Amino acid sequence: MSEPVKKDHWQAVSLSTDVGRKPWRLLLDGAPVVLFRSTTGISALFDRCAHRLVELSTGKIVEGEIECPYHGWRFDGDGRCTAIPGHVGAVPHYRVRRYPAIERDGVVFVAVGSPEGEPYLHCMQGQDVIVRRVRSSTQSTVIDAAENILDATHTHFTHKGLLRGLSAKRHLVHVEVTGGEGWVEACYTGEERQQGLISRLLEGARTKTIGRFRHPGIAELEYWGTNGLVLATTFHLRQADERTVEGVGWLIGPRQGGIGHLKALAFKPLFNIALEQDRKVLKSASDNARFSPEALPAIGPLDFLRRDIAAIMEGKMPSAAAGPRVHQIEL
Numbered sequence: 001m002s003e004p005v006k007k008d009h010w011q012a013v014s015l016s017t018d019v020g021r022k023p024w025r026l027l028l029d030g031a032p033v034v035l036f037r038s039t040t041g042i043s044a045l046f047d048r049c050a051h052r053l054v055e056l057s058t059g060k061i062v063e064g065e066i067e068c069p070y071h072g073w074r075f076d077g078d079g080r081c082t083a084i085p086g087h088v089g090a091v092p093h094y095r096v097r098r099y100p101a102i103e104r105d106g107v108v109f110v111a112v113g114s115p116e117g118e119p120y121l122h123c124m125q126g127q128d129v130i131v132r133r134v135r136s137s138t139q140s141t142v143i144d145a146a147e148n149i150l151d152a153t154h155t156h157f158t159h160k161g162l163l164r165g166l167s168a169k170r171h172l173v174h175v176e177v178t179g180g181e182g183w184v185e186a187c188y189t190g191e192e193r194q195q196g197l198i199s200r201l202l203e204g205a206r207t208k209t210i211g212r213f214r215h216p217g218i219a220e221l222e223y224w225g226t227n228g229l230v231l232a233t234t235f236h237l238r239q240a241d242e243r244t245v246e247g248v249g250w251l252i253g254p255r256q257g258g259i260g261h262l263k264a265l266a267f268k269p270l271f272n273i274a275l276e277q278d279r280k281v282l283k284s285a286s287d288n289a290r291f292s293p294e295a296l297p298a299i300g301p302l303d304f305l306r307r308d309i310a311a312i313m314e315g316k317m318p319s320a321a322a323g324p325r326v327h328q329i330e331l
């Protein structure tokens with residue numbers, strides 16, 4: 001697979017609540033980054049002391065600066081060394097790399113390149129919704145994890161009983177795939193009400209389901225009923241290291257009607273069960289992919305988004321941008 005194109009963007013990396021009194025270490029495309037709260041707000045530094053390269057994240061925060069656990073060098077929110085304990089006189093100039101970082105709606109974003117403007121948050125941004133924030137980690141790749149979130153056809157097997165009923169009955173569903181620069185989506189209409197536990201608990205009649213991918217690794221699902229939005233999720237995925245995908249995202253429901261507060265609370269544990277089921281298949285695929293001969297996954301007739309997701313990740317225009325594609329499938 002070719003490398004994703006690093007167009008300048010804000011990358012969601014953690015929840016605000018992850019970064020408390022202690023520093024928080026994460027990997028961003030294999031690079032160690034430490035998040036902490038400095039005197040000027042959230043701060044993201046390359047997680048390596050300028051002195052003997054120890055992980056700064058194993059140190060502590062002292063007066064809004066991060067203190068290395070080895071000799072106590074301190075770095076401020078901009079990555080400048082401010083103290084070398086035992087040294088008499090002015091502190092010589094040392095620094096570690098700093099990444100621009102901001103917090104929006106309970107999520108921390110780190111700049112990849114020099115993005116302009118505000119980060120994209122979620123598909124119901126600016127609307128009157130209730131949200132729960134989630135973070136997860138999966139042994140996989142961004143493309144496989146994103147496709148898994150958006151793939152309607154695995155639910156019969158991976159999530160039998162939870163997202164789908166126990167019966168094997170299927171219904172004819174209309175799928176329309178559209179896209180543009182940096183995004184592609186599949187809109188499913190004509191679905192019957194789902195018989196799985198989650199759907200029975202949360203939904204009335206369903207009118208349409210949308211699965212959407214956005215640059216650089218954002219997967220989102222929207223469930224619409226006759227009275228409007230029922231439930232939505234937006235997940236920002238990133239490749240932490242070669243075999244690990246980390247996700248930060250929102251579970252979203254309308255404030256009025258729809259799932260409401262109580263149901264939104266009930267949804268999170270059920271969502272976690274589904275996530276665990278997905279983790280299992282993704283790990284199996286990831287483990288198995290390592291055996292030679294190297295194999296490319298088959299793109300089956302129902303894998304409507306795979307090629308376009310790959311194109312978007314490579315910085316290319318998805319083929320769906322040329323015009324909508326229409327399919328009929330049994331779901």
Ligand code: FES
Pocket residue numbers: 049050051052053054068069070071072073
């Ligand atoms: S290694 Fe960090 S202070 Fe020496």
Ligand SMILES: [Fe+2]
Pocket residue numbers: 148149154155158159274278
């Ligand atoms: Fe799934």
